[in-house]
Amino acid sequence: MALLDVRDLSTVFHTAVGDIRAVDGVSFALEAGESLAIVGESGSGKSVTALSLLGLVPPPGEIDGGRVWFAGRELLALSPREWQRVRGRDIAMIFQDPMTSLNPVLTVGYQLGEMLRWHLKLGKAEVERRVVDALSTVGIPNAAERVTDYPHQFSGGQRQRIMIAMAILCRPSLLVADEPTTALDVTIQAQIVDLVNDLKDELGMAILWITHDLALVAGLVDAVVVMYAGSIVEHGTVGEIFDDAKHPYTLGLLRSMPRFDRRESRLQAIDGTPPDPSRPTAGCPFAPRCERAVDRCREAPPKLVPLDGARRVACWRVADR
16 A cells, blocks of 8 residues: 555635635555655645645635545544644645744744654653754754744745754654745755755655646656646656656646757747636636647546556547547
8 A cells, every 4th residue: 555545635615706626536646755746837736735635724625525545544534633643743744935834933943842742752851952953954054052043033945944854853754845945046945955855865755745846846756746727637757747748738837847958048838827716617627728629628527547557647639549
C-alpha cells in the first residue's frame, strides 16, 4: 500500500451564490520517500486539495466525498483529537505565507518548541536543544541567540526557513509544501528548494509539492499531477509530462515557461481565463480556452483515462485516438 492514497476526493464550499466544488474527484498515490507535484493556475484546487488531506478546510468548506489513506489509516474518519496527533508528527505542512502562519506575538523558539512539547512530551532542556538544532539545520545564523526573536525580526526567506524547521522537527513521513517559494526572490527560492530536497534525502520523507510553476519542479519530483478547475487533467512522470504532454492545458503551461533555447522573446500565454466555479459547464472546463476543442468537448466532461502504465489524461481528443 502507498504511503498516501487519495481516491475520489471532493471538497465543496457552501456560499451565498451556491455550492462551489473546489476539488472534484481527485485521485493519486504517493509512495514513501517519493516526491509528487500538483501544478496548475491559481484557483485550480491545488491548495484546497492539500488542506483537505490534513483536515484543514476552512468553513464554509467541507469534504463531501472520497477517501484518504495514510500509512494504511483512513484520515477522513479521524476525530479532531486524532487529527491533532497526526498533524505535525506524521504529516507536516509548509504554508505559502510564513508571515501570516507564524504568530507575531510569540517568539519563534516558543512556537517551534510547542511542536515538541505536544507531540513528543519532551522536557524544557531537550526542547531548547532541538529547536536550536532545527534552526541551525535550515540555515538560520546564530540560532541559539535568535530563538527569543519574534517573526517580524526575520527576513522573508528566514521566516520560510523557520516554517520548514517547524515542519521537520518531529521527522514526519510526509511533508506537504504549499507554494513554499511564493513572494521570495529567485536566489532565495533556489536556496529553499535545495534545502527541502536535502532534508528529504536526509530524513527519507515523501514530499507533496503544491505549485503553479512547472519549471520549479522539473528536476525536483518523480511525478506530476496537473489540475484545472478542481480536477486532474493529466498525471504522469516528470519525463512524460515534460517530453510528451498530452493535455492541451499541460501543453499551454509548458509553452508559457521561459526557455533559453527559444528564439522568440514573447511567452505564449494561454488565452482566456479559468472558469467561474459558481457556474459549472456541461462539457470540459478547459474547452472555452482550448484551440483543439470540438463539439464533443462542450457537451460532456472527459474522464481521466489510463494511457500506459500510471499515465492518465482527461481529454476527448486524446481518448479518441
